[in-house]
Amino acid sequence: MSAELFRFANNTILAASAGTGKTHSLVGVLTHLLLGAHRLTDERHPVTPSRIVATTFSKRAAREIRERLTKTLIELSSDHLESNVYFEGLLETVLEADDAGEVERSRSEGVREIRRRAHAALREAHTLHFGTIHSIALELILGDERARGGGEEFELRDEEELRNEARETIAKILIEYPDTARAETMVRSAGGFDELVEGLLAQIDSVAEVGLELTNVPVASPKEALTSFEKLLRSDIELHLVSENAALAKDVSSLLDRRAPALVDRLGDYFETFLKGKKASANAPALRGDYGSNVRDSGEIQAAMLLAREEIEATWRATHDVLVRADHAIRASRLERGIASFSGVLTRLRDRLRDEPEAAAEIGARFDALLVDEFQDTSPLQHEILRLLWEDNPKARAKGTVPPLSSLRKRGLLVVGDRKQSIYGFRGAEVSGFSDFALALAGDRAKAGWGIEDERSLGDGLGAAFVPLVHNRRSSEAILGFANAFNARFLTGSGRPYEIEYRPAFEDLKLPPATNAAIAQEPASKVVRWIHPAMQGESTRRQATNLVEDARAVADGIVNLLENEKRASGERVAPKDIAVIALTNRMLETVAFTLAAAGIPYVVAGQGFFSNLEVKDVLALLALAVDDTDRLAAISVLRGPCVGLSDESLLFLSSQKGLLPIEEWKGVELPEDERIDLARLVDVVRSMQSAFGRETVGEMLDRAIEALSLRDVLARMPRGIQRVANVDKLVAMANDAIDPSQFLGTLRAREARSAREASAALFSEDDDAVRLLTVHASKGLDFPIVFMPGVGGAPVRADGLRIFQFDRTRKALSSRFVDRNGRRLLAPAFLDARNDDRDRREAERRRLFYVALTRPRELLVLVGDRREAKQSTTGVLHAATILRDLEKSSLVEPFSPPVRRTWAGGSNADSGAQK
Numbered sequence: 001m002s003a004e005l006f007r008f009a010n011n012t013i014l015a016a017s018a019g020t021g022k023t024h025s026l027v028g029v030l031t032h033l034l035l036g037a038h039r040l041t042d043e044r045h046p047v048t049p050s051r052i053v054a055t056t057f058s059k060r061a062a063r064e065i066r067e068r069l070t071k072t073l074i075e076l077s078s079d080h081l082e083s084n085v086y087f088e089g090l091l092e093t094v095l096e097a098d099d100a101g102e103v104e105r106s107r108s109e110g111v112r113e114i115r116r117r118a119h120a121a122l123r124e125a126h127t128l129h130f131g132t133i134h135s136i137a138l139e140l141i142l143g144d145e146r147a148r149g150g151g152e153e154f155e156l157r158d159e160e161e162l163r164n165e166a167r168e169t170i171a172k173i174l175i176e177y178p179d180t181a182r183a184e185t186m187v188r189s190a191g192g193f194d195e196l197v198e199g200l201l202a203q204i205d206s207v208a209e210v211g212l213e214l215t216n217v218p219v220a221s222p223k224e225a226l227t228s229f230e231k232l233l234r235s236d237i238e239l240h241l242v243s244e245n246a247a248l249a250k251d252v253s254s255l256l257d258r259r260a261p262a263l264v265d266r267l268g269d270y271f272e273t274f275l276k277g278k279k280a281s282a283n284a285p286a287l288r289g290d291y292g293s294n295v296r297d298s299g300e301i302q303a304a305m306l307l308a309r310e311e312i313e314a315t316w317r318a319t320h321d322v323l324v325r326a327d328h329a330i331r332a333s334r335l336e337r338g339i340a341s342f343s344g345v346l347t348r349l350r351d352r353l354r355d356e357p358e359a360a361a362e363i364g365a366r367f368d369a370l371l372v373d374e375f376q377d378t379s380p381l382q383h384e385i386l387r388l389l390w391e392d393n394p395k396a397r398a399k400g401t402v403p404p405l406s407s408l409r410k411r412g413l414l415v416v417g418d419r420k421q422s423i424y425g426f427r428g429a430e431v432s433g434f435s436d437f438a439l440a441l442a443g444d445r446a447k448a449g450w451g452i453e454d455e456r457s458l459g460d461g462l463g464a465a466f467v468p469l470v471h472n473r474r475s476s477e478a479i480l481g482f483a484n485a486f487n488a489r490f491l492t493g494s495g496r497p498y499e500i501e502y503r504p505a506f507e508d509l510k511l512p513p514a515t516n517a518a519i520a521q522e523p524a525s526k527v528v529r530w531i532h533p534a535m536q537g538e539s540t541r542r543q544a545t546n547l548v549e550d551a552r553a554v555a556d557g558i559v560n561l562l563e564n565e566k567r568a569s570g571e572r573v574a575p576k577d578i579a580v581i582a583l584t585n586r587m588l589e590t591v592a593f594t595l596a597a598a599g600i601p602y603v604v605a606g607q608g609f610f611s612n613l614e615v616k617d618v619l620a621l622l623a624l625a626v627d628d629t630d631r632l633a634a635i636s637v638l639r640g641p642c643v644g645l646s647d648e649s650l651l652f653l654s655s656q657k658g659l660l661p662i663e664e665w666k667g668v669e670l671p672e673d674e675r676i677d678l679a680r681l682v683d684v685v686r687s688m689q690s691a692f693g694r695e696t697v698g699e700m701l702d703r704a705i706e707a708l709s710l711r712d713v714l715a716r717m718p719r720g721i722q723r724v725a726n727v728d729k730l731v732a733m734a735n736d737a738i739d740p741s742q743f744l745g746t747l748r749a750r751e752a753r754s755a756r757e758a759s760a761a762l763f764s765e766d767d768d769a770v771r772l773l774t775v776h777a778s779k780g781l782d783f784p785i786v787f788m789p790g791v792g793g794a795p796v797r798a799d800g801l802r803i804f805q806f807d808r809t810r811k812a813l814s815s816r817f818v819d820r821n822g823r824r825l826l827a828p829a830f831l832d833a834r835n836d837d838r839d840r841r842e843a844e845r846r847r848l849f850y851v852a853l854t855r856p857r858e859l860l861v862l863v864g865d866r867r868e869a870k871q872s873t874t875g876v877l878h879a880a881t882i883l884r885d886l887e888k889s890s891l892v893e894p895f896s897p898p899v900r901r902t903w904a905g906g907s908n909a910d911s912g913a914q915k
Helices: 002-007 022-034 059-076 087-095 107-127 133-147 159-175 180-190 193-209 222-240 246-258 263-274 284-288 295-337 342-355 357-364 380-389 431-442 444-450 477-490 514-520 547-564 585-597 613-626 631-639 647-652 662-667 672-690 697-707 710-715 720-733 740-757 828-853 879-888 908-913
Strands: 012-016 052-056 129-132 369-372 413-417 465-469 528-531 578-582 602-604 770-774 783-789 804-807 812-815 856-863 892-895
Touching: 002 022, 002 087, 002 465, 012 022, 012 431, 012 444, 022 052, 022 059, 022 087, 022 107, 022 369, 022 413, 052 059, 052 133, 059 107, 059 129, 087 107, 129 133, 133 342, 133 357, 133 380, 159 180, 159 193, 159 295, 180 193, 180 295, 193 295, 193 342, 193 804, 222 246, 222 284, 222 295, 222 828, 246 263, 263 284, 263 295, 284 295, 295 812, 342 357, 342 380, 357 380, 369 380, 380 431, 413 431, 431 444, 431 465, 431 828, 444 465, 477 528, 477 828, 477 856, 477 879, 528 547, 547 578, 547 585, 547 783, 547 856, 578 585, 585 602, 585 613, 585 770, 613 631, 613 672, 613 697, 613 710, 613 720, 613 740, 631 647, 631 672, 662 672, 672 697, 697 710, 697 720, 697 740, 710 720, 783 828, 804 828, 812 828, 879 892
Parallel strands: 012 413, 012 465, 052 129, 052 369, 369 413, 528 856, 528 892, 578 770, 578 783, 602 770, 783 856
Antiparallel strands: 804 812
């Protein structure tokens, strides 16, 4: 397959499963292009580097590929070129006579020719267009501006600066919105003005991520579903008009006709009477729906929605109007001032290529080869850019349209991806995008390569080659066997476009051929282990282990490895050999605390600056000063290093109504040292509050940190120097801020994004410490030993806090609605969108497992457990259930590391880990 891939005769789809050498393949293709050992053109001359575009997902990946390409070219231009891994393939192609009748060379002549071409390519390699799709887009749009003689028409601005400006624009539009009643309803439904602004901004971003324009995105209508509900309800009422409770049925019918407010209570009565028990009609499940915690609640909520359906629809349309106005105002302002964000650059390039076919033809003609890595994590907007760049005849296309896949060029395009590793849905990525692209270009070849069971013939597509890579060069045989068996059970779906159906016969990872036989001879002790942490308290009704229990088990397991075990090489296990890969940042934080309590060195990557615990502690202190009734902030400060209150003392600060008001804290009887620390905290908070508006937030925080001796406390903790530096960085960021509430809001928004969008991790070999990282940050990396906590977790739940929903399946907008009585009314369209989002996130969570399970080379340790349900009423298959079955088949080894006695005493790690 390498020869077919490297010669690159046609467009090529490279389906590269985890650890199968896609970087080797990409560098091989680039090397063959640069040295003319390809069949991209009949002449097979070397391709000029400046005529090649190569995009990948992260700067780290782009840097790695460029470095490996440079190293390859250096080797091929040296006297030792014959030892290079690509040499024999290059020589075979270079020695062939080309279609123009060139005389065949001798081997010695071929060696000299390869060396000469490598020298030439190395001199110009810096002109190769290589980077993330954002950086390539910026390069192309700026180049196009210069070619037009306009110079640089815009400058890039910091994303957060632009988002703050966007918030101000949205706020102004809301304040000046002509329909004040609708604006008030939007604010009420969002839970506050600031929350509404943030929700609207997030909605604008989410629509832009998938390449749509808000003007063209429809608003979902609550009327249709509610009208269907009313018809079903009237049909059910007819059935009960002859029952012993006919009076209730008649009353509900009358109230329904008159749209009377009393319908809310009476429909609750109706549901309780007619939708329960053996006498319930066949309509009962459909009428009950997905509303409320019980039957009566469901009736009342749906009655309230029936009464408010006109208002709900009007509010939704007003919300869409605000979104369109805000989007237009934000775009116009940036265009007028000549500024753009990185995300805006993509839209700008797409619009230029789409709306000006002449420009698309001119830009596309500059390139002979386009290589796209990590295609499964590209968004629909990025798909459109790629299609516009690689269309065969842009001038024949109507302005403002995007070409179909069938109009792409037949040569020069290499698309690399793995649908099983699509984990960036929150950035707009569609897992189906890679599959659709492959099937369109490679036709039946792709269908056969994935083992897709579909009787339809797709034909030849565009004649693209389909090259699957399944030989894993990373993991032991035991890990591969486990991963294959687990994924076959876990990566399942019902045919929805955001799900994938794992095909074992075509996607199982295999050991490399005989050339890597040493891997197949690894010791049998290299198994997959499963630690079942004990749930604290046998009487608990919890279904699964929690974060703290999993984190403690991780620490116990790591201590056991460090003290008692050796690697395959015979060396003792060192901390830097171990990585903990977590599904969530919260899990990562909890593990960090338990490792610190156990005295295990660790370094954290893959999470943003704002996810560091010391940063969270200082922000919690600021939040408490802004609102001293903020219970979560108060508990975080009380349990954290600012005070370090014990569990017993925290109980003394609480009453049946919860945490006592801050003004009562000084009067509570506590141990002397804690009483002094608590009094000092109260004084600091009051001092901060009195400084509002007189000092910058940075000055205020710096004084508070000094008064609480926080830097001294942090310096004595593990990684103390870094912790103090992080706090100082936060203070520096706050030096220009005046409004503490606004500063908090800005940082919380940045924290939410950095937690989701952390770039791939980088670690120094000088750090002999356990590596902590998220699954997203682990992509492209591997480690000797991997711990994965949280395997007992439940499937994703619907997000009940979101204000707006963009239904990516139906491409429609909807929003939460709160009526004048404070009742939250989630119309059917909103619930449909929320459930669609939940199912998408659950499908992605399963793919996160695939990524995590394919990171270890030698040992995989899974941590967490879930109680077996006596019977499943939902049909949901949990990861722990699969593990239990694999445990029986010896693919997983149960493991119980000795429990550290420090956990039994309830150390401070408990409080920190739960913050």
